[in-house]
Amino acid sequence: MAETIPIKLTVNGVVVQKLVEPRQHLTDFLRSELSLTGSHIGCEHGVCGACSVRVNGRVVRGCLMLASQVNGAEIETIEGLVETREATKLIEAFVARNALQCGFCTPGILLTAAELLVEGKFLDREEIRKELSGNICRCTGYHAIIDAVEAVLIEEIGKG
Secondary structure, three states: OOOOEEEEEEEOOEEEEEEEOOOOEHHHHHHHHHOOOOOOOOOOOOOOOOOEEEEOOEEEEHHHOEHHHHOOOEEEOHHHHHHOOOOHHHHHHHHHOOOOOOOOOHHHHHHHHHHHHHHOOOOOHHHHHHHOOOOOOOOOOOHHHHHHHHHHHHHHOOOO
16 A cells, blocks of 8 residues: 555535545545545646636645645635535626536636635736636637626626
């Protein structure tokens, strides 16, 4: 059996204690050990954004972090955002504007867009596009995604 190390962290408000292999990535840990499959494994190089999660309030790439690195941290996944209803308006806007198709990139984009709402400043379409540029979507062409995020920013924050 491979060497394991103990970690203790909070995932979506629940304290979790597990033994992990030192080289296990955070996304793999969330998916295989906690059955939180909303964060996807895409490029495994931190480029596509499909593996995005929040660590201590900031969106990071789960494929670039080891589970052992988040010992003591607070992790939020897309499941947590859905459960707390933080992403509800974004999800509704995505559905209303047909901003999701296959859904593979959607959790990472929603987490990134939710972070924009937390920051609380209005962004124009070009700024939204720049902020979401770390999330690759192969289906939508981004216009509907930008429309959805912009609509929620206007509703929640106003036009500055």
